[in-house]
Amino acid sequence: MKRIAVFASGNGSNAENIIRYFRANQCGAEVCLVVTNKAGAGVTERARQCGTEVCVLSPDEIRDPAAMLGVMRRHAVDFIVLAGFLLMIPDFLIDCYRDRIVNIHPSLLPKFGGKGMYGRHVHEAVVASGERETGITVHLVSEQCDGGRVLFQASAGVTCDDTPASVEAKVHQLEYEHYPQVIRDFIAAMPDLSQLSAHKVVEG
Numbered sequence: 001m002k003r004i005a006v007f008a009s010g011n012g013s014n015a016e017n018i019i020r021y022f023r024a025n026q027c028g029a030e031v032c033l034v035v036t037n038k039a040g041a042g043v044t045e046r047a048r049q050c051g052t053e054v055c056v057l058s059p060d061e062i063r064d065p066a067a068m069l070g071v072m073r074r075h076a077v078d079f080i081v082l083a084g085f086l087l088m089i090p091d092f093l094i095d096c097y098r099d100r101i102v103n104i105h106p107s108l109l110p111k112f113g114g115k116g117m118y119g120r121h122v123h124e125a126v127v128a129s130g131e132r133e134t135g136i137t138v139h140l141v142s143e144q145c146d147g148g149r150v151l152f153q154a155s156a157g158v159t160c161d162d163t164p165a166s167v168e169a170k171v172h173q174l175e176y177e178h179y180p181q182v183i184r185d186f187i188a189a190m191p192d193l194s195q196l197s198a199h200k201v202v203e204g
């Protein structure tokens, strides 16, 4: 069974959806841990309701290789899934989990990506620009902000009646519909993790 850690900072609706999907479907993977940098975030309560362990780490702990990799090792994490996680992933973690960290971004990258573009800010920018299409992008996490290889995109129309809130609702629907399956397919396509040297480092 492959073990997934979901990282989230906010409401956590995607995190909960992913936890429930992997619990309901036998696909050789499970969410073993939720990592958050915000003790009071909605995701904390959602994960606890699901009976999934939550680890609250400060920004300093997230940036500390001993603390961060210690948590990953104790939970034998194979894959990291970002679901509204708003801190930068430190380079040592990207290196250790090379091509095993995925993120979802609420736009059609490269449009509306980069620094400051997250959550509602993205939808406000989409509406302000008069775009007639937006969507979601699932991508690998690399050292470039929102710049890793794209695994999947899906789009939704934007009309002149749309507001940032209505665009956000459309995007969330796309996220709930697609993100768990994209994660499942991505994990299923990975080679045996015991063959990867990076994995041996984490098992240390």
Ligand code: GAR
Residues within 6 Å of the ligand: 008, 010, 011, 012, 013, 014, 015, 083, 084, 085, 104, 105, 106, 117, 118, 119, 122, 171, 172, 175
């Ligand atoms: C999601 O829309 C996700 O795409 C976005 O944050 C939202 C989290 O919602 N992520 C980013 O903006 C990352 N740059 P949730 O907490 O309800 O899952």
